[in-house]
Amino acid sequence: xxxxxxxxxxxxxxxxxxxxxxxxxxxxxxxxxxxxxxxxxxxxxxxxxxxxxxxxxxxxxxxxxxxxxxxxxxxxxxxxxxxxx
Amino acid sequence: xxxxxxxxxxxxxxxxxxxxxxxxxxxxxxxxxxxxxxxxxxxxxxxxxxxxxxxxxxxxxxxxxxxxxxxxxxxxxxxxxxxxxxxxxxxxxxxxxxxxxxxxxxxxxxxxxxxxxxxxxxxxxxxxxxxxxxxxxxxxxxxxxxxxxxxxxxxxxxxxxxxxxxxxxxxxxxxxxxxxxxxxxxxxxxxxxxxxxxxxxxxxxxxxxxxxxxxxxxxxxxxxxxxxxxxxxxxxxxxxxx
Numbered sequence: 001x002x003x004x005x006x007x008x009x010x011x012x013x014x015x016x017x018x019x020x021x022x023x024x025x026x027x028x029x030x031x032x033x034x035x036x037x038x039x040x041x042x043x044x045x046x047x048x049x050x051x052x053x054x055x056x057x058x059x060x061x062x063x064x065x066x067x068x069x070x071x072x073x074x075x076x077x078x079x080x081x082x083x084x085x
Numbered sequence: 086x087x088x089x090x091x092x093x094x095x096x097x098x099x100x101x102x103x104x105x106x107x108x109x110x111x112x113x114x115x116x117x118x119x120x121x122x123x124x125x126x127x128x129x130x131x132x133x134x135x136x137x138x139x140x141x142x143x144x145x146x147x148x149x150x151x152x153x154x155x156x157x158x159x160x161x162x163x164x165x166x167x168x169x170x171x172x173x174x175x176x177x178x179x180x181x182x183x184x185x186x187x188x189x190x191x192x193x194x195x196x197x198x199x200x201x202x203x204x205x206x207x208x209x210x211x212x213x214x215x216x217x218x219x220x221x222x223x224x225x226x227x228x229x230x231x232x233x234x235x236x237x238x239x240x241x242x243x244x245x246x247x248x249x250x251x252x253x254x255x256x257x258x259x260x261x262x263x264x265x266x267x268x269x270x271x272x273x274x275x276x277x278x279x280x281x282x283x284x285x286x287x288x289x290x291x292x293x294x295x296x297x298x299x300x301x302x303x304x305x306x307x308x309x310x311x312x313x314x315x316x317x318x319x320x321x322x323x324x325x326x327x
Contacts, residue, residue: 028151035147037181062178 007079010056010072012046018077019043025074037061038075088129088136089248090165094158094189095173096182097144100201102126104173104231105141108241113139118157125157132241137248140167146181148188150299159300162192163284164307168248171197171240176206176213176228186222190256191288196224197243204230223255258287268294280308 012018020042023030037060038044047057047064055066067075095101105113109128118125126141142161143154150156162170172189174182179200190196200213219226225243229236246252260266269290276293277286284304292300 028149031147031149032151035149035151035184061181063181 006076008073009044009046009058009067009075009077010069012077014046014048016046017043017080018046019080021076021078023075025071029071033071033075036065037063043080044077088138089169089244090138090140090167091244091248092140092142092161092165092167092170093173094142094148094162094170094185095144096146096175096178096185099144099173099175099182100231101144101173102141104199104201104229105139107231107234107237109139121153121157123153123157132245135245135248137244145185147185148192149295150297156299159192160303162189163288164303166193166283167195169195169197169244171199171244174198174200176200176202177209177211179213187257187259190222190224191258191291192285194254194256195247196254196256197240197247198222198224198226199240200226200228201231203228203235204233222257224257225252225254261291265294280304 006021009018009020020038020040022040023033023038025033042060045059047059049056050066054069056069056072057064057066058072093101093105105126105128108130110130112130113126113128115124115126117123123143128139128141130137130139140161142158145152145155145158148155148159148162150159161167170189170193172182172186174186186196186198198218200215203213206213213228215226215228225247227236227240227243229240231237243252247254261269269287272293273286273290276290280286280289289300289304
């Protein structure tokens with residue numbers, strides 16, 4: 001049952017603030033993402049897309065980190081608000 | 086008079102190198118870690134007539150050896166066993182920085198948490214309850230601002246007391262899921278039989294459960310080097326579940 005619409009981090013627009021629900025990534029990349037602060041429950045703000053749309057810069061636990069689509073499309077999030085812009 | 090060895094660990098951009106330069110001044114030299122293209126900076130300083138050798142470990146977010154940097158930092162803390170490991174943390178991003186701090190605390194008892202960039206935190210209206218943190222985590226916590234040279238004396242005193250064995254710590258250890266804890270209980274005694282008390286058995290057990298083959302390799306080399314012979318290399322491989 002889906003209460004709030006879930007989507008992947010890659011689907012989010014600039015300015016959106018979302019909460020991470022789950023990571024569909026395994027192995028060292030999962031470890032790496034967790035170390036960087038992409039943990040379930042964490043809030044992520046979408047900062048901006050690079051000119052070609054990939055990678056995208058995110059703000060997570062006071063640091064800016066850019067992720068490729070390869071990773072961001074495997075991170076499931078839920079909308080919690082944000083300013084559009 | 087022997088020199089105490091102190092390692093500086095920490096996330097990137099926490100002012101680790103600023104602290105390193107503040108403490109060692111010009112008494113430092115750089116090179117590479119053996120076999121790695123990772124800068125190794127080492128320096129010395131004297132505090133209360135005692136010499137200390139300070140090693141600036143590469144800045145990392147973690148110590149699971151995902152990269153050469155992390156491997157260097159991890160191996161130094163576990164296998165070279167410095168007298169004190171100082172984890173330099175960014176006061177404005179404690180949550181992120183505690184990840185590394187907790188990892189170091191699983192690897193050694195001789196940890197001091199050094200919360201740097203206190204000036205930045207104060208500017209942002211943040212307060213760090215250092216006493217509470219030290220109490221909860223069971224290790225000394227010192228607040229500094231390396232840039233403004235604040236808190237340096239307190240840090241040096243804490244390092245001195247720990248190096249001389251005058252501080253007993255009881256680092257907070259993460260308790261994992263019952264499943265995992267059960268597995269740790271199963272293999273930790275075997276690990277302890279092989280490595281003795283010289284290396285952190287619980288931490289090694291955890292790494293083995295995670296299928297960390299690079300650690301296994303390093304561990305085998307270390308043990309072989311020490312004993313020359315007599316260590317069954319197969320013995321360790323058996324306990325590595327993925």
